[in-house]
Amino acid sequence: MPAKSPSRPVRPAYACAECGWQTAKWAGRCGECQAWGTVAELGSPVVRTTAPAHVREPARPIAEVDVEAARAAPTGVEEFDRVLGGGLVPGAVVLMAGEPGVGKSTLLLDAASRVASSGRTVLYVTAEESAAQVRLRAERIGALRPRLLLTAETDLATVLGHVEHSAPDLLVVDSVQTVASGAVEGAAGGVTQVREVAGALIAAAKRRGMSTLLVGHVTKDGSIAGPRTLEHLVDVVCQFEGERHSRLRLLRAVKNRYGPTDEVGCFDLSEDGIAGLPDPSMLFVSATPEPVPGTCITVTLEGRRPLLAELQALVAGEPAPGSARRVTSGLEASRIAMVLAVLQRRLGLKIADRDTYVATVGGVKLTEPSVDLAVALAVASASVDEPLPAGLVAVGEVGLAGEVRSVSGVPRRLAEAARLGFTSAVVPAGSVPTGKAPAGIRVHEAASLADAVRHARLVR
Template sequence: MARTSVKPTYHCTECGWTTVRWVGRCGECQTWGSVVEHGAPKLTSVKSSVPMSKAIPIGQVDADAATRTLTGVGELDRVLGDGLVPGAVVLLAGEPGVGKSTLLLEVAARWAKAGRKTLYVTGEESAAQVRLRAGRTDALADQLYLAAENDLSTVLGHIEEVAPSLMVLDSVQTVGTAEADGSPGGVTQVREVTGALVRVAKRRGMAVVIVGHVTKDGSIAGPRMLEHLVDVVLAFEGDRHSGFRMVRATKNRFGPADEVGCFEMGEHGIVEVPDPSGLFTSRHDEPVPGTCVTVTMEGRRPLLAELQALVAPSPLQSPRRTTHGVDSSRLAMVLAVLERRARIPLYNRDVYVSTVGGAKVNDPSADLAQAVAVASAALNTGVLGRVIAIGEVGLAGELRRVPGTDRRLSEAARLGFDTALVPAESSRAADRMPRVSHGIRVISAATITQALDALDLRRSRAAD
């Protein structure tokens, strides 16, 4: 009797998609390099085993075992939710050169200076290179241990020997293990390394911070499961041409998942910026056409941002629409509303819109400020006084209320602005605010046309 052989199948480690032959890219989730060979499934019976520890009522669980500890870096503690929880695994991802290693070396040093053992494992640099950077940024501490390793078993050996309360791994893509297939940085390797670190962190009550790389489109490199394994996912953002940096929480099991921390990269390392609003605005002695200030919400933090616009006659059949720091598709919508609803001709003009200080403004509440800046530039008329504009613009030309108006106006009043232009449906809430008594005047408008008329942008003005 001929023996029938079972052909191997291939499945995606990300989504479970199966195929009869190997392919380089998953046909379901479109992930590269995630399809691996899988033998014929075997049916096995699952037997129960005696648990190592008995389940207890939740009220009897010791809550003190999860007491937070401050890292010493205030802006990072703000994002984490007042410090690190013992046994927490944090993934910090960002583009190359943004300052991930510099920030985490500072965190490790401050943790160690508080008398707590800290292990810093680097797989991208030598120990001497890290020591050189630590000397430049004043990140030397007696309780800070340094190891340059690329093997997971050796890293786990360092953990057993040093017994740290905090470990930093820079980065997970450079560490490999013989227990998994593929080379370091591959899907299987990254999942195995991260899983091992999560297990040892929970067992020892040790906080772990892992550095992760990002792909060309800005997403975290490696399997999607990587973000599910860890407790906290932080995104480190910044522009190479600007020293301003932001740490943004996208997942946090122990705190808010919408908080941001602000930093500035300098010659001597990275420093905290507890009040970053002044970085994104500029001072003008007299009204300048094409400028308007808005207040965006980065997590729960209000930040002032100045939008600048330049409108010029275009010699091209298709006028330019150039943006920096704002969403180009949202600007296109605002321009269409201005031309259709406010009767401002822009079809034959080049429009340039940019933010001050390299800020990135994606909040819909900045629509009104964009419209005011573009209209001011097109009409060659400056906005009189210290005015901020907050509101979302609809396709019908109406102004919509945005969340957090109270906090936005409070921040504007604190920084010396005396007038706020808000949607009409926000005015009632604004009138109840104590910021009005502090000198800020609230102007309400129901449509974009009313907003431009309230600021008197259509007044005649000679060309410069």
């Protein structure tokens, strides 16, 4: 008998069903997400050799490839199209992630309705709600269209059967974590199931040239639930953000194979549905007829879009008994504490023993360092109880030495301020080239915080 060839030992692999962490040995607790009882055996890897396949179509020079099939088709939702890079590309797969209740389903149902109204067929698969619930939402937001098809399914094979029967131009699956395949083990939402479902839907989208929108869940820290490979498989990954107490919603593309990733779409979510906001700046500026002490306007950048925001500060008139309070809303508390320390040390403002409150208008969150100068001017105005000049905006980062540092996109910010009627601006020194200031706005450059305060008084 011929001697048996020695077999190469294969080490079993184990993976966590929650986060996908892998290990060579079984463990009762996941070493990544610290969940108990989620580590299971994946099976032994199999080494295969693949023979060369017959090539049906030879490779062509890249200049001869037809690009018409990859042209983006608008959805009809301008803010959505802005983030996508012009619309949905045939065969593209878009993953929409966001916290529960932020408005993902409402936005995609509105987009599906507009696509259906243009004569294209849309298949909406709901795996979380019943068909009647989705129908009620569609009636509320005016999304009832004859070419908008609706089905409530959680089985992957049935969903693919609907795709073959309906031949849609656009497929919406809400959500990818609640659809399961009977071909693999595990509950819906697990790593194996999400990978299998996403892979099958992506393969169908590429084969049929069908645009696909997938809704994805997020974890407690805001990251997309499921395996990390899900984000690599899809073409576009969008994050839908918003505070529960605010109607404003922001859509960002964190990955986009067909367009930029620094665009931001703004939406207004109400009982009647969701609507795009092409000019959301005035949501964050209060309509006061006269200047009020402790208020200052700044211009922040959300992606490439400049947005005006109002900062309000209040400094108590009497020293606080004990430790003074520092309360912030919509701003980073640590950064506000730093600006207050610079004001006290470099400008001599006596605010160490006084309660100080700093907040944004409209519930917007500002994390950009460019708001430092506006915070400093608002607090300085509140401490002396004198308003800043009307029509003034301030942009710049404040350093610990009291210097005003340059920030990106100052000309773009000033152009937005000038368009909305502001007449003067305090910006970092050297941030605006000579003769490049927008028409109608007077620019004052400040090298230090003292210069900024002096300019704010001179432009009155």
